[in-house]
Amino acid sequence: MRRQRAVRLLRRLLGSAVSILLLVTLVFFLAHLTPGGPAFSILGQKATPGSVAALNARLGLSAPLLVQYGIWWGHLLQGNLGYSYLLNRPVGALLWNYEINTLVFYTIAICLSTGLAILLGLAQGVWHGRWPARVIGAFQLVFYATPPFFTAAILVLCFGVWLHWLPASGIGNPRLAHPGVGTYAAHLVLPVVTVMLLTVPMLSRYFGEAVHEELAKDYVRTARAKGVGFAGILFTHVLRNALRPLVTMLGLSFPYIFTGGVLVESVFNYPGLGWLLWRSALGRDYPVLIAIVLLIGLLTVLGNLLADVVNGLLDPRADYE
Amino acid sequence: MTPVLEMRDVTVTLPRGGRDVAVLEHFNLTIAAGEMLALVGESGSGKSVAALSILRLLPAGARITGEILLGGEVVTEARLRQLRGGVAGMVFQDPLAALNPTRTVGSQIGEAWRVHKGGSRAAAWAKAVALLAEVGIPEAAARAKNFPHQFSGGMRQRVMIAMALACEPKLLIADEPTTGLDPVIARQILGLIARLRREMNLAVLFVTHDLSVVAEQADAVHVLYAGRSVEWGRAADFFAQPRHPYGEALRGAVAWLGQGRLANIPGQLPEPEARPPGCRFAPRCAYVQAACEKAYPPPVEAGTIVACLYPLRDVPRAAAVVVESVAKTFAPLLEVRNLSVRYGKAVVVADVSLRIGQGECLGVVGESGSGKSTLGRAILQMLPYAGEVVLQGQALTARHRARRQIQVVFQDPRESLNPGLRIGEVIAEPLRLAGVARGAALAQAEALLGDVGLSAALMDLYPGGVSGGQAQRVAIARALAGGPALLVLDEPTSALDVSTQALLLNLLRELARKRGLSCLLISHDLAVVSFLADRIAVLREGRIIEAGATAALLAGPREDYTRQLIEAAPRLQL
Numbered sequence: 001m002r003r004q005r006a007v008r009l010l011r012r013l014l015g016s017a018v019s020i021l022l023l024v025t026l027v028f029f030l031a032h033l034t035p036g037g038p039a040f041s042i043l044g045q046k047a048t049p050g051s052v053a054a055l056n057a058r059l060g061l062s063a064p065l066l067v068q069y070g071i072w073w074g075h076l077l078q079g080n081l082g083y084s085y086l087l088n089r090p091v092g093a094l095l096w097n098y099e100i101n102t103l104v105f106y107t108i109a110i111c112l113s114t115g116l117a118i119l120l121g122l123a124q125g126v127w128h129g130r131w132p133a134r135v136i137g138a139f140q141l142v143f144y145a146t147p148p149f150f151t152a153a154i155l156v157l158c159f160g161v162w163l164h165w166l167p168a169s170g171i172g173n174p175r176l177a178h179p180g181v182g183t184y185a186a187h188l189v190l191p192v193v194t195v196m197l198l199t200v201p202m203l204s205r206y207f208g209e210a211v212h213e214e215l216a217k218d219y220v221r222t223a224r225a226k227g228v229g230f231a232g233i234l235f236t237h238v239l240r241n242a243l244r245p246l247v248t249m250l251g252l253s254f255p256y257i258f259t260g261g262v263l264v265e266s267v268f269n270y271p272g273l274g275w276l277l278w279r280s281a282l283g284r285d286y287p288v289l290i291a292i293v294l295l296i297g298l299l300t301v302l303g304n305l306l307a308d309v310v311n312g313l314l315d316p317r318a319d320y321e
Numbered sequence: 322m323t324p325v326l327e328m329r330d331v332t333v334t335l336p337r338g339g340r341d342v343a344v345l346e347h348f349n350l351t352i353a354a355g356e357m358l359a360l361v362g363e364s365g366s367g368k369s370v371a372a373l374s375i376l377r378l379l380p381a382g383a384r385i386t387g388e389i390l391l392g393g394e395v396v397t398e399a400r401l402r403q404l405r406g407g408v409a410g411m412v413f414q415d416p417l418a419a420l421n422p423t424r425t426v427g428s429q430i431g432e433a434w435r436v437h438k439g440g441s442r443a444a445a446w447a448k449a450v451a452l453l454a455e456v457g458i459p460e461a462a463a464r465a466k467n468f469p470h471q472f473s474g475g476m477r478q479r480v481m482i483a484m485a486l487a488c489e490p491k492l493l494i495a496d497e498p499t500t501g502l503d504p505v506i507a508r509q510i511l512g513l514i515a516r517l518r519r520e521m522n523l524a525v526l527f528v529t530h531d532l533s534v535v536a537e538q539a540d541a542v543h544v545l546y547a548g549r550s551v552e553w554g555r556a557a558d559f560f561a562q563p564r565h566p567y568g569e570a571l572r573g574a575v576a577w578l579g580q581g582r583l584a585n586i587p588g589q590l591p592e593p594e595a596r597p598p599g600c601r602f603a604p605r606c607a608y609v610q611a612a613c614e615k616a617y618p619p620p621v622e623a624g625t626i627v628a629c630l631y632p633l634r635d636v637p638r639a640a641a642v643v644v645e646s647v648a649k650t651f652a653p654l655l656e657v658r659n660l661s662v663r664y665g666k667a668v669v670v671a672d673v674s675l676r677i678g679q680g681e682c683l684g685v686v687g688e689s690g691s692g693k694s695t696l697g698r699a700i701l702q703m704l705p706y707a708g709e710v711v712l713q714g715q716a717l718t719a720r721h722r723a724r725r726q727i728q729v730v731f732q733d734p735r736e737s738l739n740p741g742l743r744i745g746e747v748i749a750e751p752l753r754l755a756g757v758a759r760g761a762a763l764a765q766a767e768a769l770l771g772d773v774g775l776s777a778a779l780m781d782l783y784p785g786g787v788s789g790g791q792a793q794r795v796a797i798a799r800a801l802a803g804g805p806a807l808l809v810l811d812e813p814t815s816a817l818d819v820s821t822q823a824l825l826l827n828l829l830r831e832l833a834r835k836r837g838l839s840c841l842l843i844s845h846d847l848a849v850v851s852f853l854a855d856r857i858a859v860l861r862e863g864r865i866i867e868a869g870a871t872a873a874l875l876a877g878p879r880e881d882y883t884r885q886l887i888e889a890a891p892r893l894q895l
Contacts, residue, residue: 218418221378226433226484227406236432240423315423316468 013301020297027293028072031286032065038085041283059085072290082287086280091291095273102265102272105188106257109195114250116196117203122234124204125211125242133208140201152194152267159190166190169269191268195261199253206249210242217241244311251307255299259292323393325491325524326352326375326409331387333370333379341384342593345370346548348387350526352541354491357518357525359535359556361571362545363818365590371545372496372528376405392491407437410485414497416477420469426453426480427465433487452483456513474689475506482513492524493517499534503688503845504889511538530818533575533848533891536560542625544568547591547601549617554625564623564632567602574823576848578875578890583827583852586820589788600629608633651678651855654839655700655727655807660708662695662863669695670706671863677807680837684854684871686847686886692863693843697809700841701729712806725751728800732812734792738784744770744795745780751803769798774828790821794828801832808840814849826852847890851875859883 038059039052056062060071075082081091120136127133143151160168167187214220215238223233265274273292280288328350334341345367352358362368373379375389375396389396391408405411413419421429430452431445446465453461456479469477478498485493495514499507515538518525527535535542535556542560543553544567552565563569573584588605597603599614606613612630623632655677662670670692677683687693699706702719710717717724728751731737738747748766753759767777773794784792793813800808810829814822830853832838844850850857851871858868859882867880878884 218413218415219421222411222413222419222481222484223421223432224378225376225405225411226487227402227404227436228432229402229436232432232436237421237424241421317422317470 012305016301020294020301023297024290024294025069028069028286028290029065031281031284031289032068034284036284037061038284038286041285042085072287081291084280084285084288086283086285087288091287094276094288095291095295098271098273098276101270102259102274103257105191105265105270105272106195108188109192110199110250110253110257112192113196113199113203114246116200117207117246120200120204121207121211121242121246122239124208125215125238126234128208128212128215136204136208140205143197144201144205146197148194148198148261148263149267151197152190152264155190155194156267187270191264191270194264194268203246203249207242207246210245211238214238214242240314243314247310247314248307251303251305251310252300254303254306255296257299259296259299322353324351324353324390325356325392326350326526327388327390327393328371328375329388329390331371331374331385331389333367333374333386334384335370335380336382337593344548344593345374345545348545348550350543352492352524352526354524355518355522356540357515357527357535357538358541358543359532359539360526360528360543360545361530361532361535363530363571363590363820365547365593366545367548368528368530368545369496372411372494372526375494375526376409376411377401378411403437406433406485406490407488408490409492409494410488410490412478412481412485412493412495412498414500416474416481417469419481420477422469425466425468426472430465430480430484430487433484437488448487449483452487453480456480456483456486456517458483473506474502475509478502478510479513482510482517486517486521486523489521490523492526494526494528496528497530498527500529500531504847505688505885507534508889514538531575531891532572532819533577536891544571547596548593549601550620550628551602552625552627552629554627558624562624562633564625564627565602565629566606566608566633568625568627569633570607571819574820575891576822576826576846576852578848578851578887583823585824585827589790651681654679654681654713655841656709656711657700658709658711660696660699660706660710662692662699662704662706669863670699672708673860673863673865675858675865675868677839677841680833680839681856682833682838682840682842682854684842684844684850684857685860686844686850686857687860688845691860693845693860694811695863696860697729697811697841697843701727701809725755725803726806727809728803728805728807729809729811730793730796730800730813733816734789734796735784737796738792738799740783740785742783743780744782744784744787747784747795748799748802751799755803766798766802769802770795772801772832773798774824788821789817790824793817793821793825797825797829797832801836801838806839808838810840810842810844812844813842815844815846822849829853847886851890859886 037056038061039055040047042055043051053062060068072082081095083089084091084094087094124133124136156168159166166189168190220233220237223237259273259277262274262278264270265272266278269275276288277292279285280292328348331345331348332343333345334343348371350358350371360368360371370379374385375391377385377396379385391404394400396404420426427446427449430449431442434448435445450461450465453465458464458476458479469480472480493514499510502510511534514525517523527539529535539556541554542556544551544565546567552559552563552568559568560572563572570584570586574586576583586605591597591601591604597614599616600606600618603609603613608631610631618628618630620626620628621632653676657673657675660670660673661668673696675683685693685696695704698704700710702710702717702721702724712723712726715723742750745763745766748769749762752762752765757765763780767780770777770779775791775794779787779791779795784795787795813829814825817825826849833840833853842850842853854871856868857871857874858865859880860866861882867874867878867883874883875887878887
């Protein structure tokens with residue numbers, strides 16, 4: 001039993017490794033094959049064919065693509081992710097710097113979203129088909145269909161530009177050396193709300209549907225027949241069974257906690273990994289770009305795995321399958 | 322003494338297609354302490370609605386009028402939580418669905434205790450372990466930590482019973498508790514309920530579609546038809562002579578062991594929207610008179626109490642049919658040699674050899690997990706196996722065209738007919754595969770529909786538009802279409818109601834006689850098998866442990882296990 005489980009886990013990890021390998025390879029070649037290159041971004045207006053060629057040679061970009069690809073793997077196996085062309089820093093350290101910002105931002109956003117989604121979903125499941133559930137459902141549909149850049153723009157306009165309640169961009173007052181936690185928190189409000197407006201409708205809809213389905217199951221009728229009250233049915237019986245689809249969804253969104261939404265971070269000029277991904281894609285900063293893609297791949301696998309483990313704890317019938 | 326349960330003039334409506342439709346009308350019932358009442362009816366009769374209405378466990382939108390008293394106390398919304406589990410406990414049909422999959426059985430039983438009696442979790446756990454031991458679960462202390470999926474079907478139902486009885490209620494409401502269980506296991510559950518009833522002086526409301534289940538133990542019987550009571554009274558009186566034509570038909574339709582003939586009940590249960598104004602059974606009744614169709618007949622006393630204008634009088638019983646003991650001989654048709662099937666490492670069918678003759682029906686009985694369905698599928702070439710299947714002197718393989726010579730009818734007709742094809746097309750498909758032109762194939766399909774007793778009007782319907790019994794007859798017509806040499810019938814009647822089952826079994830017997838059909842009948846129900854089969858093979862853990870001519874096997878089983886199966890089979894003792 002235990003050994004079977006280990007074998008299955010191993011097989012799955014191997015499969016995931018192959019997917020990540022393919023992903024990284026694909027991105028590597030696609031990035032290098034698109035026109036333009038880091039030399040233009042670095043040299044800007046002053047670029048001449050001669051200076052571009054010289055810079056390319058210095059960056060190792062004049063070698064054949066396959067050789068570059070081989071060198072990249074050679075470095076990776078030594079734990080070296082390369083050196084950013086644009087920001088002049090080792091990729092590993094760079095990623096770590098931006099990572100912390102993203103981690104704080106998305107951990108807060110996902111935790112708040114999950115909490116709110118559970119409350120809304122419970123309400124929706126319990127009142128299924130009646131007006132409270134319909135109102136919630138209408139809001140879910142509207143916000144789920146609204147693209148985050150639009151939501152972000154509206155929020156910035158209302159609370160940043162007109163009302164001046166909240167800062168609209170960045171993470172701190174650049175004029176202060178140590179802006180403090182309060183300033184940082186104020187800068188986080190709008191990005192977090194933007195992410196929540198996107199994730200809460202999605203999570204709560206799945207969860208609400210699950211609650212509704214579980215409430216109709218035979219074991220709920222059994223619990224009622226035992227004399228268990230409504231709160232007992234909801235929290236000791238239904239909640240745990242209904243959480244499984246939510247956990248799966250959270251597992252899928254796990255990579256976002258680390259890489260951040262490219263859109264949200266760039267709209268708010270929030271210096272996280274999503275923003276870095278966007279910048280390095282525009283500036284053809286290949287080492288950074290590929291490192292982030294690799295990270296996303298690893299986190300996707302890890303997220304799925306974590307979701308399965310949690311679901312295995314929630315449901316004794318589930319194995320790592 | 323106040324009765325434990327009293328239901329007075331109870332009417333229940335359920336929302337159906339935007340309207341409230343009465344599914345149970347003017348229902349009266351009384352059960353005394355220690356008494357077991359069997360509430361009997363086919364699906365759609367309202368029997369489960371009646372059971373669920375007592376503790377108000379009906380789906381949202383249900384409306385109950387009339388009076389329900391538990392232990393002399395009127396059931397009200399305010400007292401409901403105390404009454405549920407406290408005065409009346411409930412056991413449901415499908416224990417796997419009825420138990421929470423994510424909590425240990427110990428905690429679920431303990432919960433039933435704590436809800437009413439309070440106390441610590443540890444005390445509740447100890448109580449749960451004691452209850453598990455009480456209902457006959459070995460190593461109760463260890464098993465309490467297991468989850469529902471780690472138990473067998475029978476054990477799960479024991480867990481349900483332990484849970485229902487945790488707070489020593491006065492009434493046990495059991496809604497089809499043995500349906501879906503193997504006969505031997507079902508008998509054990511019945512035995513358990515009987516013992517607890519004695520020990521606790523428990524009143525039992527036993528809801529079932531199958532009279533045979535309760536024939537031995539019920540004190541009283543109450544028969545429902547299309548939402549109305551048709552007959553009720555002492556069980557002994559009822560089984561001796563039902564007074565309502567429906568009661569009589571129901572008793573006759575059950576496949577009792579050694580039954581020579583099954584009673585057909587023609588027609589179908591009316592939908593709640595289209596119920597006849599008078600006696601609801603009138604359209605299907607063999608004794609119907611003009612007065613029957615005017616109004617619901619007032620109940621009269623005639624042995625049992627019966628809602629019929631013309632209650633049946635004692636019918637002289639026909640002398641027992643002497644079963645012909647001459648063993649028939651058959652020309653060889655199918656031979657299975659040393660067939661084994663493995664799933665992974667588990668051997669599901671082990672070294673089975675059998676023969677079926679031309680025109681012979683071989684019954685294979687065994688409980689779930691015995692490998693009987695797997696054996697059928699291997700013979701159909703639907704899964705890999707070791708050994709040989711020889712049909713008419715020809716060894717079959719999965720790629721062999723001759724495999725079309727063996728056709729199959731599965732348990733659930735709704736699942737096994739393509740919902741997107743019209744019934745005519747379903748039946749014509751095997752013929753089309755054999756190269757018959759479309760028009761000719763459809764004409765033959767229509768003839769086949771007639772052979773299985775269905776009207777040609779069904780040709781253009783989809784399988785979703787017909788009843789379960791009709792769908793199963795369509796499945797039989799489809800299986801017959803190619804003119805197969807052998808029919809594999811895999812539990813062909815176990816998803817059907819009693820009267821539909823009777824209809825189908827009679828049809829199969831008639832087809833077998835008329836067409837000289839050979840078949841392999843797979844079932845867990847020995848009574849069904851003995852009704853059709855010339856010979857019976859008993860399968861246990863993948864091996865044939867005993868085989869022989871039907872009458873001989875029933876009269877003198879060699880193996881203990883066969884004896885248990887025969888004892889578990891329904892029997893009408895008069």
